[in-house]
Amino acid sequence: MRIILYLGKGGVGKTTVAAATAVRSAELGYKTLVASTDIAHSLADSLDTELGSEPVQVNENLWAQEISVVADIHSHWGTLQNFVSGLIVSGSGSVNNVIADELSAFPGMDEIVSLLHISKQAKERNFDRVIIDAAPTGETIRLLTMPDTFRWYAGHINRFETGVAKVLRPFASRLLKGPAEILDALNDLDAATAELRATLSDPEISSYRVVLQPEKMVIREAERAVSYLGLFNYPVDSVIINRILPEGLDEGEFFQRRRALQAKYLQMIEDNFSPLPLWRAPYYADEVVGLAALSRLATDCFGESDPGDVFYRGSLQEITETAVGGYQLRIPMPFVSSGSVKLRKRGDEMFITIGNFKREMILPMVLAKRKAAGGRLRDGFLEIDFMPLEEIVPGG
Numbered sequence: 001m002r003i004i005l006y007l008g009k010g011g012v013g014k015t016t017v018a019a020a021t022a023v024r025s026a027e028l029g030y031k032t033l034v035a036s037t038d039i040a041h042s043l044a045d046s047l048d049t050e051l052g053s054e055p056v057q058v059n060e061n062l063w064a065q066e067i068s069v070v071a072d073i074h075s076h077w078g079t080l081q082n083f084v085s086g087l088i089v090s091g092s093g094s095v096n097n098v099i100a101d102e103l104s105a106f107p108g109m110d111e112i113v114s115l116l117h118i119s120k121q122a123k124e125r126n127f128d129r130v131i132i133d134a135a136p137t138g139e140t141i142r143l144l145t146m147p148d149t150f151r152w153y154a155g156h157i158n159r160f161e162t163g164v165a166k167v168l169r170p171f172a173s174r175l176l177k178g179p180a181e182i183l184d185a186l187n188d189l190d191a192a193t194a195e196l197r198a199t200l201s202d203p204e205i206s207s208y209r210v211v212l213q214p215e216k217m218v219i220r221e222a223e224r225a226v227s228y229l230g231l232f233n234y235p236v237d238s239v240i241i242n243r244i245l246p247e248g249l250d251e252g253e254f255f256q257r258r259r260a261l262q263a264k265y266l267q268m269i270e271d272n273f274s275p276l277p278l279w280r281a282p283y284y285a286d287e288v289v290g291l292a293a294l295s296r297l298a299t300d301c302f303g304e305s306d307p308g309d310v311f312y313r314g315s316l317q318e319i320t321e322t323a324v325g326g327y328q329l330r331i332p333m334p335f336v337s338s339g340s341v342k343l344r345k346r347g348d349e350m351f352i353t354i355g356n357f358k359r360e361m362i363l364p365m366v367l368a369k370r371k372a373a374g375g376r377l378r379d380g381f382l383e384i385d386f387m388p389l390e391e392i393v394p395g396g
Contacts, residue, residue, distance in 0.1 A: 005132040008211035018133035024298035026062035203235035214265035243283040325388035
């Protein structure tokens with residue numbers, strides 16, 4: 001069972017690359033589902049066929065689905081939402097039932113429902129491979145942190161279960177189900193998200209791939225995505241560079257400038273995302289819509305490789321707390337063996353120079369607010385030390 005999730009800035013071609021991966025996987029004989037978690041679905045347009053909230057077969061070995069949170073909200077959250085809706089209506093006779101139902105939606109409900117869809121497919125093994133066309137980067141990062149966030153809240157509720165039950169007891173008459181069922185529903189969701197977290201962080205099952213274009217803003221957002229995914233131990237196994245201008249164009253000044261700009265950012269991508277494998281997809285003159293066009297894209301991007309393989313194993317960064325209250329960041333640098341390390345930090349950006357090697361990276365928030373105390377190469381890793389917060393002198 002493989003779960004491959006594509007994420008990136010809106011408009012970079014995540015849907016197209018995800019659909020192309022699924023088409024190629026199906027061609028190789030794997031029973032494949034491609035599903036969209038983006039609220040603004042475009043998967044049906046990419047495949048050029050109508051889709052619904054349940055998997056629909058669109059070709060041999062290939063199914064597709066546009067996950068509908070609205071369609072599934074009550075099946076996963078019914079007891080909890082009905083409880084809150086009942087309180088809202090009971091507390092104010094002037095509140096419309098429809099409005100109360102809207103107000104009773106728990107924060108993160110849509111993200112959890114989307115993730116539970118993925119978990120369901122992993123658990124039931126209905127497909128050999130599940131390809132996820134995710135929402136734009138910010139929403140997807142929030143979606144992927146929901147298991148940890150929800151479990152934190154559920155843990156606090158369970159810790160004070162007796163007290164919660166006492167609080168809920170007076171409202172039991174207003175519910176079809178009593179407080180015990182409310183807590184059971186929370187416990188069930190807690191167990192489901194715990195299992196989901198294990199699945200999403202297992203590198204033999206799940207892989208995360210960032211889709212980008214050779215443009216500065218897109219690259220920066222992709223770097224942040226990789227940084228956050230590493231912080232939560234989600235395994236990133238490659239980067240797809242989409243819409244690269246093809247060779248042999250009859251170039252005027254416009255295309256010459258665009259090609260020179262792309263060449264600059266392609267080099268930045270190679271430097272900043274090492275040691276991740278990079279896959280390149282060309283910019284086509286025609287729209288990439290329909291099975292034939294998607295199959296062509298998959299071949300041009302992945303060549304003879306099976307896009308369902310795991311392309312990289314290993315951590316992209318390790319953050320550990322030191323004995324003195326600081327932190328150390330370890331980054332794999334397998335192709336850089338020697339040279340003095342020069343560091344320059346600006347906000348959440350770190351600029352690293354080792355001889356002729358240059359890399360710019362985005363730091364997680366826990367490091368962004370700290371001062372870098374120096375770095376060194378050791379055993380194929382770059383180790384960067386960050387000072388404890390209390391040692392940072394304002395204005396220093």
